[in-house]
Every structure is written in C-alpha cells, then in structure tokens.
Amino acid sequence: MDSSRRVLIVAYDNAQILDIASPSSALDIANWFGASPPYSIELGTLGGRATRSSAGIWVGGGQDLETVGGFLDTLLVVGGLGCEGAAADERLLAQVRRLAENSRRVASVCTGAYVLAAAGLLDDRRATTHWRWGERLAERHPSVAVDVDPIRIRDGNVYTSAGVTSALDLTLELIEDDHGPTLARAVARELVTQVHRPADQAQISLYLSAPPPEDRLVRDLMGYVVGHVAEDLSPSALAARAGVSVRHLTRLFGAHLATTPARAVRVARTEAAAQLVRNSGLPMAAIARRCGFGSAETMRQAFLDRYGVTGDTLRRMPDMPAPRVAPRHETLVP
Structure with missing residues (x-):
C-alpha cells in the first residue's frame, strides 16, 4: 500500500487559478498538521507543459497526463473559462477517462464538471457546477442530473462543486x-476560514443577488426587508410601502x-437568523422572534429548505480548535 495519498489536479489553458491554488494549498496545510498518510500533490497537463490561467498567470508544467500511471487517490479537474475548450479536447478527455478508472475518487471544481460530463463520468449522476453555467451543462448532457x-x-465516488x-x-x-473533523478544522483555521459550509447550502445568497440597478423600487424594498426582518413584511405591507398593488409588486x-x-422575505429572514445562530447565544425561539418567524419550528423548516441543516446543527458546529501538531516548516508561515 502506498505511503501517501496521490492527488492529481488536472489543469488546462484558461483555467481558474483559484481552482488550482485552493485545493493544493489546503492539502499541503493538511500535511503540515500531520495528515497520515500525507497527500502527494501533483499537477497534470497535456504534455506536461505550463498553462496560462485566465488571470494571465502562468502555472508551471507538471506531470504529462499521458504518462501518469499507477493508482490515484483523487483525480481533481479544475474549472475556468477554458472549460469548453478542454471539454472538446479528445486527447484530454481520453486521459481523464483512463485516470478515473485508476482513481479512488474523482472530483471537479466549478466548470471542471464540463470536462467530467464530456468524459462520460457524470452520466446518470447528480452533479453541480457554477450557477451561471448550469443550464448550459444540463442542455449539453441530458443524462446528467444538474x-x-x-x-x-x-x-x-464522484464529487462536484x-x-x-x-x-x-x-x-x-x-x-x-x-482524516476526520479535527484535522479539517485545523486546516480551516490555518486558512482563516470557517469550517466548510454544509454541502446543501445555496450557492447564491440573497445579499449577493441584488436586482438590476435600474429597478429602484425592488432594490429599495429589498434593502428595507434586509434591515427590518422582524417587522410586518407581508406582500400587502410591502405593496403599501411601495405605493403599488400587490399584483404589480x-x-x-x-x-x-x-x-x-x-x-x-423568507430568504432574508433565514439568512439573518443564520447569522444570529452562529454569532450569538440567543435561544432559537428568541432568534425566530427577532427575525420575524412565527415560531422556532417555522424557522427550523426554513433552515432545512435553505441550507439543508437545522439551526441547532449549524450552532453545534464547533469553532476551529488550535492545531495540536505544529507545521513542519512553521518558520515559513507568516
């Protein structure tokens, strides 16, 4: 049995550099904190050549995909603006198929799902990708449940993100x-991020999906809603505030x-409640009242619908503890 977990990250021209950097950095930090067996991280490209990311930064060449052999723990395909070209490259697809057969698990980041789908690895599977690219993926690959x-x-054994x-x-x-939750939390803490979000959490927060600037009425109303979640926000109350009929609203x-x-309104209240659940010690019933829910049970159902977990589950997710094992090259860490 190998003494390390081989992770091969597949890149191509116009890939998103964060899709390469985030997984490789997190796995590297897991090694600092004593991952056993440790991860062996490799970058793979056709011909082993350097690739130019969509940001214009060149990423040095790694393994030639056509000569990579042996068992892989994880095959991970990145996304980016070059995904469609990559998904149309039969040489790349042939290598992804071959390598997937010798991998314990296969994963994609963002539009890397385009490559997995084109290689037939998502057939009859449920998968996700970046919200902007999902409809096109579903149209091209009807056998994939996007x-x-x-x-x-x-x-x-197939992961998509x-x-x-x-x-x-x-x-x-x-x-x-x-390696278990303790190591994952230690890595998250080192990366100055929260413990990983629940898988079923929605991609788009209401706060990030603002209406078009030209529609001032909707924009102003949603600004009011977000700031006054405990008030009467029924359609009739909002229509009266805007001076329009409920039908027009x-x-x-x-x-x-x-x-x-x-x-x-329900989404705004749920997101406000999530902030209080994570950042306050208030009882669930008190949070429900503060955020305009009729009861704690109504809020609980809203959490399940929006995030796939209850408020109690979200609250029980512990803070990331300090690492128990010092990084081997701690002096290199700022």
Missing part, C-alpha cells in the same frame, strides 16, 4: 472524509428577482 443550488454534491471558492469547501470535505419581484415577495 442541480446548481447546492455548493457541492457527492454521488458515489460550485464556483471558485467552493473549491476550498470541497477540499475540506475530502480532508474530513480522509408580485410582477416586479418575478421579473427582477425571479421569486415572489413572500419567498424573498
């Missing part, structure tokens, strides 16, 4: 699967937020 709501999905920063969430999950929300006023 779901762009969660930030990552595991189907058997959403855009860019979810690469870190995915890698922390892999580390936890391999519903049309505006459908056109600019692709949802109803009631659902938008």
